[in-house]
Amino acid sequence: MMSCVSVGLVVVVLLGSEALGKSVTGLFKSEVARQQNGQFITTFMYQGDNGLLVCRLENSALAIEQESRLLLYQGMGSYLDNLSCPERLSIARFTILFNEEEHNQSIPRQSSPTTWQVLYADRYTCQENAVIPHHPDLSFTILLLNPDSAGNPLEHFSAEGAGLHTFYFLLLLAYFIACCIYLKPLSQALRKGGPMHTVLKVLTTALALQGCSALCNYIHLARYSRDGTGIPLMGSLAEFWDMVSQVSMLYMLLSLCVGWTLGRGRKPQSRPLQWEQSKASTAVAVGGGVVQAALLLWEQCSDTESQHHSYHAQQSLPGLLLMALRVGLALLLASVLYQIISTERSTLKRDFYLCFAKGCFLWFLCHPVLFLLSVVFYEHQRAKVVTIGVILCQSISMVILYQLFLSRSLYWEVSSLSSVSLPLTMSRTNHRGRY
Incomplete structure (x- = not known):
């Protein structure tokens, strides 16, 4: 009996699962972004249509002053580690400039689940000799969403956790x-x-x-x-x-x-x-x-x-x-x-x-x-x-x-x-x- 239940669980989960998303909160730090050639924020595996990234800031004026931006890379993996700072910033699939308190970025249709990396950079990231002024770090909340069963980007799991x-x-x-x-x-x-x-x-x-x-x-x-x-x-x-x-x-x-x-x-x-x-x-x-x-x-x-x-x-x-x-x-x-x-x-x-x-x-x-x-x-x-x-x-x-x-x-x-x-x-x- 238990074996039958177990087999049924595997079939239901692996064949009937849907792709879902996640939420990330934290601080954008200029010093960390310089040390890492772009501050690593998270990874997320998008799947299907209507993928969405939503970023909310608490101090958009400071973000504009620092030329803060969010960089999205599609399926790059460890390849980014071999690039110089300017090269890394230039090959981003999407660049989101922070000029408002909330930014929505639609993700193009994925024929198969693909991992996306999210990095933060600003005007000081690739300027090793520039002095970073003393200012508060930017507080952010990022929502990464895959479509639910109705096709709306509402759920909170990456594709590998569906x-x-x-x-x-x-x-x-x-x-x-x-x-x-x-x-x-x-x-x-x-x-x-x-x-x-x-x-x-x-x-x-x-x-x-x-x-x-x-x-x-x-x-x-x-x-x-x-x-x-x-x-x-x-x-x-x-x-x-x-x-x-x-x-x-x-x-x-x-x-x-x-x-x-x-x-x-x-x-x-x-x-x-x-x-x-x-x-x-x-x-x-x-x-x-x-x-x-x-x-x-x-x-x-x-x-x-x-x-x-x-x-x-x-x-x-x-x-x-x-x-x-x-x-x-x-x-x-x-x-x-x-x-x-x-x-x-x-x-x-x-x-x-x-x-x-x-x-x-x-x-x-x-x-x-x-x-x-x-x-x-x-x-x-x-x-x-x-x-x-x-x-x-x-x-x-x-x-x-x-x-x-x-x-x-x-x-x-x-x-x-x-x-x-x-x-x-x-x-x-x-x-x-x-x-």
Whole structure:
């Protein structure tokens, strides 16, 4: 059921999304414009007809005196970095001279989504020896708008962020439906305890944190769709909850694998497959969690332009190191599980470990694999493919692990325990006849 919902979410979001826009506020600074050969303001990916840029100033008289202007470049990318200051100012696709408090600039039709860069310059930008007079900085608000479904420039997302708002809404809907169906039996299993009680608690905590992250992202994007600013606190909370969920899952998976390996020689047959804690397994799990948390924080600090707090597609050094860490951990877990499976005589236990391996590999490898596969998509689709794909794959991984650890028949036989003590048993009667 969950897999069908996940596939439906991907189809709806990727095929039914529309291009939207954003809002930027700040100060135009002459000194910064000179240092950067034009002060960088923002980038925006326009799509279709009726794109619009609106700039509002608080001191148009000062802007006229400084010959202030806004420069728009279409699809230039890093090419601008190789140009001299005069060349950079001369090749702008549009130049908006500030002689009024509000300026509207229509964007020509885009046959495909194209990134536009916005820079600020004035009379002092290319004059290195000129003295910049002491004057207040210009306060501005810039609205960058793509057309909505009716063709009017009213919405507030760049083309690469289109559809994320709808995705998080559908994701929350799926979480709500799943909670309505499975909350009661899951709470009964947690109250009852059992050999995998700790695993179920960590899984439930990680899934709840993912739900909190999705809710915060939805609230942030719901406001963002109206004003182009959103609620930055909610975006930051979404990042935080997701990072805690990632670290929790990493700690659990490493603890289980390493603990099983270290405890195989001394584990009594009456308590197989349980969470075997030791100094070594705890050290490995905590170390992996700390490294991942540090990389996630570093990645967020380096992502200054993200408006929808999507770290999954960040192509920065910490982002690449994070993917390398996940690949390395997947190889470590593969080695550990291979050692366990190769020496295990019980077919049921081998099936248990193989199913556990599927959940682990899906969790760790979905981000690197989707990142590599995203190159076949258009530029404006790559971030969405990676972000949506990672969230769905990790949710499916949790479902696989839940099914494994809550299995009534397979786990009853593997654990060699009385079915009365297992999670999600049907009733205390008729078990002996059934098993």
